[in-house]
Amino acid sequence: MEGEDKTCRRVTATAYLLTRLRVLLLVTHFSPALFDHSCLSASYYGNFNDGPLTNSIFLPDVACLDAWSAQALAAQASIAEATKDIQQLVWVEQEAVEPSLMAATRSFRNEFDAFLHRLSRPKHARGQEVLGVPERKMGYELLYRTPTAALLSVSAATARSIDTILPRFWKSTLVSTTPVSFLPVPADAVKHVKHILSTLEFNPEIAAIVDSISVPQMINDIRFLTGEDDVSGIMSRHSFSDGSRVAADWLKSRFEDTGATCEPQPFLLGFAPNVICAYPSTVNTSATVLLSAHYDSRGSFGSTRAPGGDDDGSGTMALLAIARTIARKGIKFQSNVQLAAFAGEEQGLLGSKAYARKMRDIDANITVMIQADMLAYRAEGEPPQLGLPSTVGTTEVTQLVANVSGIYSPELRVGFTTACCSDHQSFHEQGFPATQVFERAGPIADPMYHNSGDLSDREGYDFDQVKSIAKVQLATLLHSAGYEL
Ligand SMILES: *[C@@H]1O[C@H](CO)[C@@H](O)[C@H](O)[C@H]1NC(C)=O
Numbered sequence: 001m002e003g004e005d006k007t008c009r010r011v012t013a014t015a016y017l018l019t020r021l022r023v024l025l026l027v028t029h030f031s032p033a034l035f036d037h038s039c040l041s042a043s044y045y046g047n048f049n050d051g052p053l054t055n056s057i058f059l060p061d062v063a064c065l066d067a068w069s070a071q072a073l074a075a076q077a078s079i080a081e082a083t084k085d086i087q088q089l090v091w092v093e094q095e096a097v098e099p100s101l102m103a104a105t106r107s108f109r110n111e112f113d114a115f116l117h118r119l120s121r122p123k124h125a126r127g128q129e130v131l132g133v134p135e136r137k138m139g140y141e142l143l144y145r146t147p148t149a150a151l152l153s154v155s156a157a158t159a160r161s162i163d164t165i166l167p168r169f170w171k172s173t174l175v176s177t178t179p180v181s182f183l184p185v186p187a188d189a190v191k192h193v194k195h196i197l198s199t200l201e202f203n204p205e206i207a208a209i210v211d212s213i214s215v216p217q218m219i220n221d222i223r224f225l226t227g228e229d230d231v232s233g234i235m236s237r238h239s240f241s242d243g244s245r246v247a248a249d250w251l252k253s254r255f256e257d258t259g260a261t262c263e264p265q266p267f268l269l270g271f272a273p274n275v276i277c278a279y280p281s282t283v284n285t286s287a288t289v290l291l292s293a294h295y296d297s298r299g300s301f302g303s304t305r306a307p308g309g310d311d312d313g314s315g316t317m318a319l320l321a322i323a324r325t326i327a328r329k330g331i332k333f334q335s336n337v338q339l340a341a342f343a344g345e346e347q348g349l350l351g352s353k354a355y356a357r358k359m360r361d362i363d364a365n366i367t368v369m370i371q372a373d374m375l376a377y378r379a380e381g382e383p384p385q386l387g388l389p390s391t392v393g394t395t396e397v398t399q400l401v402a403n404v405s406g407i408y409s410p411e412l413r414v415g416f417t418t419a420c421c422s423d424h425q426s427f428h429e430q431g432f433p434a435t436q437v438f439e440r441a442g443p444i445a446d447p448m449y450h451n452s453g454d455l456s457d458r459e460g461y462d463f464d465q466v467k468s469i470a471k472v473q474l475a476t477l478l479h480s481a482g483y484e485l
């Protein structure tokens with residue numbers, strides 16, 4: 001106990017000195033109990049993943065830190081410091097990928113240091129130059145670092161394009177510039193999902209519907225999205241590219257062909273829009289089931305080609321395959337149904353964050369949300385698989401998807417993946433029941449991940465696996481929303 005007291009005082013004294021010139025950041029393991037401290041909840045900036053760990057970031061004032069410091073020590077919080085001219089905080093983390101894939105790249109330390117070097121070049125620090133930040137501070141401030149994650153302060157311009165200079169197996173998330181609310185998924189929403197799960201049983205009509213998903217159609221669709229068909233002219237679907245605009249227009253038209261009403265929803269200047277499509281409900285209800293994927297992509301460092309065949313052309317074509325099946329079978333839903341193709345995923349879930357916030361602002365009743373991200377790659381010698389998130393997501397929705405898979409796609413080996421986190425995180429954070437479907441019960445194994453060679457016509461790209469997972473998505477939709485033919 002004595003030791004603990006001493007350390008408390010040290011934390012407090014440091015906090016006092018630092019706040020004169022600096023901003024304090026607390027990075028601590030996430031726990032709902034943290035939000036019992038009102039001053040902490042008021043200074044919460046979100047949750048960020050580091051491998052299997054979830055960290056919460058707070059920017060508390062000194063009094064708050066004082067009041068909380070004993071628990072802070074117990075929770076092994078880190079206190080980072082930043083200069084007051086923080087522009088944009090960015091969390092960067094290493095993806096969960098197979099060690100054999102990693103071995104092909106340079107060591108972590110070299111990759112990360114090379115990244116910091118790229119960040120420090122003036123090209124990426126224009127925003128800070130304008131504000132007269134001394135040259136030695138140009139580029140970035142490194143505020144927190146573990147072997148597999150880091151928190152940086154960079155200019156707003158750098159933050160938005162940071163994915164173009166990140167090492168291949170790293171991804172970034174922008175930290176909000178204002179405090180956010182911690183919104184757990186309400187017990188009532190979980191109860192609703194549990195109810196769907198408890199009444200789940202094989203329905204031959206649903207089996208016939210999902211079995212009719214067309215693989216040849218998926219092959220046509222993906223070849224348009226990747227530019228492999230030589231018709232679309234798409235070289236890249238990176239959110240800033242011309243190809244992403246072509247893809248957005250095309251997706252809108254294709255979804256509308258199936259009877260949906262679609263709206264391109266811009267969310268940030270310079271980014272391609274989210275494409276949000278909706279089918280009406282036959283009954284008067286607020287209940288809404290949302291299936292999604294991200295249509296933006298990322299290629300090799302330094303290359304303008306970003307076909308995104310697997311990431312996430314595969315999730316996007318599955319969504320389209322589901323829409324085409326809805327139309328072909330003349331399905332009407334007894335809930336509102338939305339199909340969303342998000343952009344800005346590769347820059348830190350930006351499109352889905354904007355849309356999830358919008359849904360929260362109007363108090364939407366999203367009862368089930370499923371994001372499909374990377375469905376196609378199957379390593380040689382492995383069975384077709386369905387990976388479900390082991391860290392971020394609503395356990396009950398994940399269980400629902402697992403059980404639906406057992407019923408309608410028994411050919412899939414279902415398991416957990418630490419590959420984390422796609423657009424479902426944005427919805428989960430806003431208190432909506434959400435999960436993700438992924439191609440593997442384990443880390444990422446696709447050798448073309450974030451690579452300009454991520455085409456659909458290649459070894460390991462398995463359309464049958466995509467169909468099996470799309471069957472799970474559509475069956476979950478039909479069971480959750482209710483339908484008529
Ligand atoms: C889900 O499937 C598992 C494994 O088949 C089964 O044990 C469990 O009872 C199912 N859950 C529900 C709620 O049906």
Ligand SMILES: *[C@@H]1O[C@H](CO)[C@@H](O)[C@H](O)[C@H]1NC(C)=O
Pocket residue numbers: 284285
């Ligand atoms: C639908 O239900 C809401 C809430 O119960 C009600 O206010 C609204 O009038 C209903 N709309 C129609 C078209 O019946």
Ligand SMILES: *[C@@H]1O[C@H](CO)[C@@H](O)[C@H](O)[C@H]1NC(C)=O
Pocket residue numbers: 192285286287288365367
């Ligand atoms: C949301 O929809 C579900 C399913 O119809 C319903 O049980 C629940 O009461 C609705 N929630 C709200 C807040 O309207």
Ligand SMILES: [Zn+2]
Pocket residue numbers: 294311312345373374422
């Ligand atoms: Zn992705």
